[in-house]
Amino acid sequence: MATPIGQPRVRLPAQAKAGxxxxxxxxxxxxxxxxxxxxQEGKTIPRDIIKRFVAKFDGxxxxxxxxxxxxxxxxxxTFPFKAEKPGTFEFTWTNDAxxxxxxxAELKVA
Amino acid sequence: ITVLPRAAGAQMQPATAEAIRKATGGKEPQDxxxxxxxxxxxxxxxxxxxxxxxxxxxxxxxHVKTVWIFADKNPTPDVAVFHLTPALGxxxxxxxxxxxxxxxxxxxxxxxxxxxxxxxxxxKVTIGGCGG
Numbered sequence: 001m002a003t004p005i006g007q008p009r010v011r012l013p014a015q016a017k018a019g020x021x022x023x024x025x026x027x028x029x030x031x032x033x034x035x036x037x038x039x040q041e042g043k044t045i046p047r048d049i050i051k052r053f054v055a056k057f058d059g060x061x062x063x064x065x066x067x068x069x070x071x072x073x074x075x076x077x078t079f080p081f082k083a084e085k086p087g088t089f090e091f092t093w094t095n096d097a098x099x100x101x102x103x104x105a106e107l108k109v110a
Numbered sequence: 111i112t113v114l115p116r117a118a119g120a121q122m123q124p125a126t127a128e129a130i131r132k133a134t135g136g137k138e139p140q141d142x143x144x145x146x147x148x149x150x151x152x153x154x155x156x157x158x159x160x161x162x163x164x165x166x167x168x169x170x171x172x173h174v175k176t177v178w179i180f181a182d183k184n185p186t187p188d189v190a191v192f193h194l195t196p197a198l199g200x201x202x203x204x205x206x207x208x209x210x211x212x213x214x215x216x217x218x219x220x221x222x223x224x225x226x227x228x229x230x231x232x233x234k235v236t237i238g239g240c241g242g
Binding site for chain 1 (some may be wrong): 130150156157158168182183185186188189190191193194195198199200202203204205206207208209239
C-alpha cells in the first residue's frame with residue numbers, strides 16, 4: 001500500500017516585479033522508498049515514490065519533473081519563473097499508486 | 111579557475127549509455143551549454159544537492175525542452191527528467207538526489223531545435239545512499 005503523500009510546502013516571493021525571474025521552491029514529505037531495501041525479515045520493501053510533479057500557472061503547464069527512485073526522501077524541487085502578470089500556480093505531486101496531492105500559490109506582480 | 115568538463119566520450123556503464131541513447135533517440139549529445147553543480151565530495155549519499163542549468167534564451171523560438179539526469183553507477187541510472195518551457199525565463203532546476211557510491215552524474219539537455227548537449231561531473235561519496 002502506498003504511503004500517503006505528506007504535507008506540501010511551497011515558497012515564492014511575496015511580490016515580484018514585472019519581468020523579474022523569481023525562484024519557486026517546493027518540498028513535500030514522502031519516504032521515496034526505492035524498492036531496493038529489505039526489512040528485518042529479509043523481504044524486499046516495495047517501491048513507493050512520488051513519480052511526477054507538475055506546476056501550472058493559470059492552467060498552463062510551465063514546469064514538470066519525472067522523479068526516479070534516486071530522488072531523495074522528501075523531494076525538494078526548485079525552478080525559476082518569469083513573472084509577467086499576476087496569477088495562480090497549481091502544483092500537483094503524484095505517487096506510484098496514482099494518488100495526487102495539490103497546492104496552490106498566488107503570484108503578485110507589481 | 112576553470113573546471114574542464116569530463117568528455118562526453120569518457121567511459122560509462124552500459125546501462126547509462128543505453129539510457130542516454132533512449133533519451134536522445136540515438137543522437138550523440140555535444141559537450142557544452144549544460145552546467146551541473148554538485149558538491150565534489152558528498153559525505154552522505156542520501157541527499158546530494160544538484161543544480162542543472164542550460165545556456166539558453168528560453169524564448170518561444172529557442173529554448174530548452176527537456177533535461178535528463180543520470181547517475182552512472184547507481185543501481186539504475188535514471189534520476190530525473192525535467193520538462194521546461196519558455197515561461198521559466200531561465201533554464202534551471204534544483205533537486206536533491208541519492209548516490210550509492212562515488213561516480214559521475216550526467217545531464218543531457220534537448221533544445222527546441224532538436225540538438226542535444228551534455229555535461230558530466232564526478233561526485234566522491236563517503237557513505238552511499240541507496241540503502242542495502
